[in-house]
Amino acid sequence: MKRVLLTGAGGDVGQRITPLLKAIYPDLVLSDMKPLPNTHGLPFRQAELSDLPSVKAAVADIDGIIHLGGYSIEGPWETILNANIVGCYNLFESARLAGVKRIIFASSNHAAGFYLREETIPAEAPPLPDSRYGVSKAFGEALGALYAMKHGIGVTSLRIGNVGEVPLDVRRLSIMLHPEDLVQLIRIGLEHPDIVNEVFYGISGNTRAWYDNTRAEKFGYRPKHDAETQLKHAEAEQKKLSPDTVADAYQGGGFCSIEYTADMATIMDKLDRTMDFSG
Template identity: 60%
Template sequence: MPRILMTGASGGIGTRLRQLLPPIYPDLLLSDLTPPANLSSKENFRQADLADLAAVEAICEGVDGILHFGGFSVEGPWDAILQANIIGTYNLFEAARKKGVKRVVFASSNHAVGFYPRHTKIGPDVTARPDSRYGVSKVFGEAVGALYADKHGLGVTCLRIGNFGDEPLDQRRLSIWLKPEDLVQLCEIGLEHPDIHFEVLYGASYNERAWWDNSRAYQLGYRPVGKAEDHREHAMAEQARLKPDPVSDFYQGGAFCGIEFDGDAGRVWEPK
């Protein structure tokens, strides 16, 4: 049975996956900067700062595959993004190489391509259009993943995660929702599919309003069980409570595009 390391065990995604992964990967090693508040005696946890290469190497010892959900998960000041998401992600891949890890699933984000308009459907091979410093860090992570796949033979899957949760929370999320059980499927593909070298897939459930072409994930066996339209009534009711924003409402990245925006909102960028 493979030993799987999951970073970010105390975060929102990590907390939910701690419930869903053990039946599939019983030998699951958890790590984060701080221990989960509700850590049980049955869980195996090792504290580590991603910005400390030696600490990351220590948690990668004897590991077969890594689910990398650690880091700074929202927009923030550059130094916080730099330490956790830039230096930390490089350290994770370098430690994986040194310790002979076979597979890494990297939690990228839709914010790596957030400045594409909502009326444009995009695939995984488009030019990056990050909507934030956080988005820039995810573009960096995808690039480092490609380097370590091509140069060092590491099997890497980058998941551009949409909105993770039990149901879509507004109209935008009807297009990008990711049910937790579907994320588990994508993790299994990244860790186990024999054809994985380097892949960028979208972390999204079956969303009829999807802005993303996720056909490659389906080719690899992905069969999502979550259907966003089952939650349409709730999502649209919540949307009615939100104030309109000409920038956030136009681009796929939503509010991340509007944060600190001081460009010309009347001259929005469109792909050629």
């Protein structure tokens, strides 16, 4: 994998992993819709994801793409539609036209945020989005499957938990993803010869993970970090937060309770919440 394009390079995750990626892929190219705080001495291609011609120009002569660009929290429909749905389509279509071989898609735990915290879900768990943002990530995973099966691009969707070096609260003990572990997952997606279309959980080797990441492990993922080592920090931060019945029940946390109007007790009664993924 020679020329790798990183979209959303100016964002929180992009800025964290650019120096790590640069050491592995010296021909790394950065892209974002606005100039970057720091290009780390790398070439930069400005591109607005909802504008197909500008995405096509950014993707020209690229071998592999790490697609982080997009709106990264819950937001108004128009914003999600343009950045994450139209933008994601433009990215995959431009990649097909340019002959790109591999794409890493930054999906999210919010594509499956309405699973209960007692559940352990594998990569095969169907999406259960907790927000318009989560729906856009489920769309991206589906689009990735289409371009993998129909056009032969090797696609890896990472259902990312929370990227950082410390768990920001008790929920993040289950879903934290250390940047070094993220880079390991990205390398598998870009380089492993057997990738067709994969969904991996973007989490470190967390003791209290809600996700069964066997699929990633089969491809050689060996996370080096575990959020549990910073349990005291997470518990101290948790004490600063107010309880929230909906957020505290589901894996997606606060995204689940945004605009929530259902009667949760009735839903819990009706649902068979013991999901069996064993068969």
